Each structure stands twice: as C-alpha cells, then as structure tokens.
Amino acid sequence: MADPRGFLTVTERVPAPSRPVRVRIMDYREVHERQEEGVLREQASRCMDCGIPFCHQGCPLGNLIPEWNDLTWQGRRAEASERLHETNNFPEFTGRLCPAPCESSCVLGINQPAVTIKEIEVSIAEQAFEDGSIVPVMAERHTDQTIAVVGSGPTGLAVAQQLTRAGHTVAVYERDDDIGGLLRYGIPDFKMEKRVLERRVEQMRAEGTRFRCNIEVGHDITWDELRRRYDAVVVATGATVPRDLPLPGRELDGVEFAMDYLVPSNRWVAGHPEPRPMSAEGLRVVVLGGGDTGSDCIGTTHRQGAVSVTSLAIGRQPPRERSPHQPWPMSPTLFEVASSHEEGGDRTYLASTVEFVGEDGRVTGVMVSETEYIDGARRPKAGTQHVIPADLVILALGFTGPEPAGLNEQAGIDFDDRGNVARDGYYMTNTPGVFAAGDAGRGQSLIVWAIAEGRSCAAAVDKYLMGETRLPAPVAPSDRPIDMM
Numbered sequence: 001m002a003d004p005r006g007f008l009t010v011t012e013r014v015p016a017p018s019r020p021v022r023v024r025i026m027d028y029r030e031v032h033e034r035q036e037e038g039v040l041r042e043q044a045s046r047c048m049d050c051g052i053p054f055c056h057q058g059c060p061l062g063n064l065i066p067e068w069n070d071l072t073w074q075g076r077r078a079e080a081s082e083r084l085h086e087t088n089n090f091p092e093f094t095g096r097l098c099p100a101p102c103e104s105s106c107v108l109g110i111n112q113p114a115v116t117i118k119e120i121e122v123s124i125a126e127q128a129f130e131d132g133s134i135v136p137v138m139a140e141r142h143t144d145q146t147i148a149v150v151g152s153g154p155t156g157l158a159v160a161q162q163l164t165r166a167g168h169t170v171a172v173y174e175r176d177d178d179i180g181g182l183l184r185y186g187i188p189d190f191k192m193e194k195r196v197l198e199r200r201v202e203q204m205r206a207e208g209t210r211f212r213c214n215i216e217v218g219h220d221i222t223w224d225e226l227r228r229r230y231d232a233v234v235v236a237t238g239a240t241v242p243r244d245l246p247l248p249g250r251e252l253d254g255v256e257f258a259m260d261y262l263v264p265s266n267r268w269v270a271g272h273p274e275p276r277p278m279s280a281e282g283l284r285v286v287v288l289g290g291g292d293t294g295s296d297c298i299g300t301t302h303r304q305g306a307v308s309v310t311s312l313a314i315g316r317q318p319p320r321e322r323s324p325h326q327p328w329p330m331s332p333t334l335f336e337v338a339s340s341h342e343e344g345g346d347r348t349y350l351a352s353t354v355e356f357v358g359e360d361g362r363v364t365g366v367m368v369s370e371t372e373y374i375d376g377a378r379r380p381k382a383g384t385q386h387v388i389p390a391d392l393v394i395l396a397l398g399f400t401g402p403e404p405a406g407l408n409e410q411a412g413i414d415f416d417d418r419g420n421v422a423r424d425g426y427y428m429t430n431t432p433g434v435f436a437a438g439d440a441g442r443g444q445s446l447i448v449w450a451i452a453e454g455r456s457c458a459a460a461v462d463k464y465l466m467g468e469t470r471l472p473a474p475v476a477p478s479d480r481p482i483d484m485m
Contacts, residue, residue, distance in 0.1 A: 003073060006045030013046075013113035014039055021343050025302045028189040028269050031339040032096075040123055043116045044072040050107045054329040055117065058105030060452040061087045061094075062474045065102060065117055072120055081128035084121065087474070089158045089451060090200060092129070093183065095122025096192045098448050099292075105329040129199065136206035139167040145465045148173060148230040150217045153181025154447050155438025156236035157204065158454025159461070162471055164209045166462050171230075172209060175216035181238060185266045186259060188296050190303070190339070194270060218406030223434075227411060232433050232461050235413075235421055236454065237405065239439035243397040245288065249356030254363035258293045258396035265300055280306040284389050286366050287311040288353060289396030292338075297394045299340030309345035310388060314371055314378060317349040352380040357387060365389045402440040418443055425476050427457040428464070435461055441477060453477070 003009075016035040018024070024031050035043075047069035055065045064083045071080035084091050095118050106114035128134045145168045149156045152174040160170045178184055180197045205211070217226060226233050242257040249255070256278070264277030280301035287294045287301075290313040301309050318335045326332040341347065350371040357365045365387040369380035401419035408415065413429045413436075414422040420443050421436035423429050429436055437457035438450045452475045462469035 003045035004049050006042075006073070007048050007108055007112065010042050010046050011112060013116060014043055015116060016119045018339060018342075024190065025343055028303060030096075030193050031190050034126065035119055035123060040120065041073050041075065044069045044120050046108060046112075046115050047073075048108055052107075054105040054107055055102040055115075057329065058101040058103075058331065060101075060446075060448050060475055061455075062452075063087050063102065063121075068124060069115065069117075069120060072124060077124060077127050078131065078133050080124045081133055084124050085134075087472070089161050089455070090154060091121050092125040092196050092200070093154060093192070094448055094451065095119070095125060096196070097187065098446060101331045101446070101448070104331040107329075110328050134203065136203055137165050138207060139165055142167045142169075143466070145169070145232070146171070146230045147232045147234065147461060147465075148226050149234045149236055150226070151181060151236035151238055151438075151440070152179045152211070153183060153236065153238050153438065154450040155238070155440075155454040155457075156181065156234070157200070158451045159234050159236055159437060159458045160209045161204055161207065162455055162458035163461060164204070164207050166458070166469070166471055168462070168465070170209050171212055173212045173215050173217050173221075173226075175214070175220075177214055179211050179213065185263045185270075186296075188262065188266055188300055189269055190299055191296065216405070218404075218410060223406055223411035223413075227431075227433065231465055232435065234457060234461060235402075235407065235429070235434065235436040235440050236438050236457075237402050237440045239399040239401050239420070239444045240403055241400045241419075242395065243400050245353060245395055245397060247353060247355055249358055249363070252356050252358040252363040253361055254358070254391060255356050255393045256395065258289070258297050258394055261394050262293075262296055262300060265304075278392070280304040280309075280392055282307055283391040285309045285392045285394065286388055286390040287394045287396055288366075289313070289398065290347070291396065291398065293398070294394075294396035295338040295340045297396055298345055299338075299343065301392075301394075302340065302343045302345070306392075310390075311345060311347050312351040312353065312366070312368065312388075313347070313349050314352055315349065316371075317347075352378070354380055354385060356393060363390060363393055366393055399439075399444045401443060423477055426460040426463075427453075427477060428460065433464070435464075449475075 017033045053066050068080040068083040100118045102117050103114040147170045149160045149172045152172050160172050164170045179201050281304050285301045285306045287297050318333045320335050322332045351368045352371045355367040367387050370384035372381040407413040416422040421441045423436045423441050427435045437453040456473040459469045459471035459473035
C-alpha cells in the first residue's frame with residue numbers, strides 16, 4: 001500500500017496539466033502533458049489501505065492498482081512497470097483512452113475525489129519506455145502451431161502478443177495500410193499520438209509477431225482459405241458498422257458518419273498523400289452523439305477551423321455527482337467534460353432530431369424538437385420544433401456490430417441476436433478452431449474490455465491447441481473469471 005496517511009494529508013486531486021486551448025487547437029499533438037514527478041508521487045500516496053480494493057472490481061483487466069501506486073509513491077518505477085505489465089499489455093493505451101471505471105470504484109471516492117489512477121498508469125509506462133526497461137519478451141520455447149488474428153486493434157494486438165510469447169507463430173491480418181485498427185486511424189492524435197502505437201508494434205515485431213497489411217479477409221483471402229492455412233483463427237475485427245439515423249433528408253450531402261469524417265482526417269494528419277479530406281473550416285457543424293467518438297469529431301472540427309460546433313444528445317444532461325440509484329462502487333453516469341468540450345462549442349440535451357433540412361441536395365440545418373418522456377419512452381415534443389443551422393452534420397451514434405465480411409457464407413459462423421459473432425464460454429464460435437474476441441463478439445465496448453478479452457481469448461486458443469495453458473484469462477465472454485487449467 002502507499003502512505004497509510006496519504007489520503008488524509010493530500011486531499012486534493014491534481015490531474016495532469018493540459019496545453020492551453022489556444023495553443024493546442026493549432027496542431028494535432030496530444031492535449032495532456034506529463035505530470036511533475038513530485039506531484040505524481042503525492043497523488044499516488046492518496047491510495048488507501050483498503051480492506052477490499054474495489055478498483056480491482058472496476059477494472060476488467062484486474063490491474064494491480066494499489067501495488068503500483070505504492071511502488072510509484074516509493075519511487076520504485078521499474079518495479080511499478082513490472083506490476084503494471086503483469087495484467088495489461090498496453091498500459092500506455094489505456095492510460096490515455098480508457099474512461100477509467102477503476103476510478104469510479106476507488107474507495108476514496110466515497111467522500112473525496114478518486115485517486116488519479118489513469119495518470120499514474122500512463123506515467124509508469126512512459127517512464128519505463130524512457131528508461132529502456134520495456135523490451136521484447138521472447139518465447140521460452142516455440143511450438144509448431146500457427147494462428148491468424150484478423151484485426152489489429154487493441155483486441156487483436158493483445159491476442160497476438162500473448163500467443164507469440166507462448167511460442168506460437170502468429171500472423172495479424174489488417175485491411176488498412178498500417179497496423180492499429182481504430183488506434184491508427186480512428187482516434188485523433190490529440191488523444192494519442194501514433195508514436196505511442198508505433199513503439200509497441202515494433203516491440204511485437206521484435207518478439208516475432210508477423211503483420212500482414214492491405215489484406216481484407218473475406219475479400220482478398222477467404223475465411224475458408226485462412227482456416228486451411230492456420231491451426232486457429234481469431235476474429236478481432238471490432239464493431240465497425242455505424243448506427244444510422246434514417247430520417248427525412250438523410251441522403252443530403254454533408255450528413256456524414258463519424259468514421260467517414262475522422263478516418264480520412266487522421267490519415268491526412270499522418271501524412272498520407274491522398275487529397276485533403278472533408279474539412280470543417282468555415283462551416284457550422286452539428287454532431288449527433290455525446291460519446292467518445294462525438295468528442296473526437298468535436299476536437300477535430302475545432303482544429304480545422306469550424307465557425308460553430310453544436311453537439312446534440314437526445315437524453316437528459318447527466319448529473320455532475322452520483323445519483324442515488326448509482327451508488328459507489330457502481331460506475332455512474334456523470335456529466336463529463338472532455339478536452340474537446342473545453343475547446344469550445346455548445347452542448348444541447350433533450351434534443352430529438354426530427355429531420356435533416358437542405359437546399360439543392362446539400363444539408364443546411366437539423367430540425368430538432370425537445371425530448372419528452374411518456375411512459376418511459378422518449379419522443380419529440382409537439383410544438384417545440386426548430387432548426388439548427390448546419391453545413392456539416394456528423395452522426396456519432398455508436399456502432400451496431402461487426403461487418404459480416406463473409407464470416408457466415410465462407411466459414412459458416414453464426415451471429416447472435418444483437419448482430420455480434422456468437423461464441424461459447426471459451427471464445428470459440430460454432431466453427432471449430434475459429435474464435436472471436438473484443439467488440440466483434442461483445443459489441444461496442446471499452447478499450448480495457450478489448451484488451452481483457454484479447455488476453456483471455458489467447459488463453460483459450462492456447463489451451464485449444466496445446467491441451468493446457470499458463471496464459472492468464474481475466475474474463476470470460478459472460479464477464480465472469482475463467483479457469484483455463
């Protein structure tokens with residue numbers, strides 16, 4: 001544990017500093033800066049001597065949070081990194097991108113602001129990279145088993161790294177021109193610069209993981225061919241089918257899915273030679289959806305020079321503090337201010353979109369009504385319709401599931417009633433030797449769940465191939481711990 005009286009003497013939660021808004025919207029570099037070492041150790045000292053550390057319950061990865069908080073407080077950073085990597089392949093990703101359910105479960109959060117777990121986590125990883133202590137982990141022995149992992153997002157990378165370290169030959173197939181999935185082209189650099197991804201991919205290459213880019217499984221190579229070539233196949237394609245809003249005017253130019261807007265922009269930032277993608281420069285922008293993807297769109301429009309940005313949410317504005325029906329240690333629904341919201345724009349709640357309006361085939365506005373609740377159902381309130389001017393409307397409404405991509409036709413793989421790849425309690429689909437993990441089988445979820453399922457699926461694949469496994473399996477598809485021995 002950290003300082004037993006730390007939470008009594010250091011009562012203030014001090015988050016990592018951010019670059020000034022006027023400066024950061026001029027580029028795509030990361031918003032947050034490194035915390036000063038002394039402040040970081042003080043913040044780590046706030047970790048309590050909990051009888052039961054509920055942060056473990058909040059984290060699907062089972063991160064050993066009190067242990068590496070204590071080691072950070074003591075200045076034993078190398079040992080903190082070892083503890084951190086025992087349960088998490090990519091703490092530098094989660095420390096930047098996870099919404100931190102561990103902090104919602106922090107015992108200190110009962111009557112004080114929670115420990116800055118995310119910032120301590122990412123600081124440990126960054127220091128370890130700087131010190132050179134994060135090096136390739138080579139397999140102790142090699143098997144003759146081969147595995148294809150389809151998709152190179154956080155799930156696919158976690159599966160591949162675990163199985164490579166277990167001694168198997170692993171090839172990761174990615175349809176884009178570079179590795180990372182949404183980490184590469186979906187998430188803007190102001191949240192995570194691509195150098196962070198690159199150095200981890202280089203570690204995996206050195207360990208022996210093979211990467212196959214510009215190959216779309218189901219099109220360039222069939223799933224049946226993949227099954228014949230490899231002893232096991234893992235579907236880690238994510239949930240990439242966007243949720244649509246089929247209202248009048250949906251066909252108008254300027255009404256775009258979030259990823260159709262973000263991906264070309266992120267490719268341009270990465271220096272790809274394609275013509276510059278659609279820009280919000282000089283435009284009035286409306287973003288539908290209040291999640292992380294919507295926030296990414298807002299931050300991007302600010303950097304492109306939008307005249308105005310309005311985000312619309314159909315529900316009520318969440319409370320700023322826990323509501324009685326979401327007591328600690330539950331993860332509460334709270335009003336959150338992301339870095340993109342700090343940079344400007346308006347946020348409107350109880351706004352039901354009725355129609356997209358336009359002229360000459362181009363969107364000019366969004367007709368909305370106030371949302372009312374009747375018998376628990378949300379619907380537009382009569383007599384409250386008005387039009388919000390818009391030259392660009394971005395639909396950031398989430399994702400409905402994975403793209404079929406020939407899975408059913410070519411490999412006979414079933415889907416569940418939610419449109420996700422169906423799998424059993426050990427991540428296997430109805431087709432023997434084909435597994436599914438992450439958002440492809442779970443549905444849209446958090447990056448910590450993606451990595452946790454990737455690690456667990458790797459254990460299931462290892463046991464399928466070898467009869468037993470020593471790989472950790474933090475979660476089953478049913479969200480319960482899974483025993484692989």
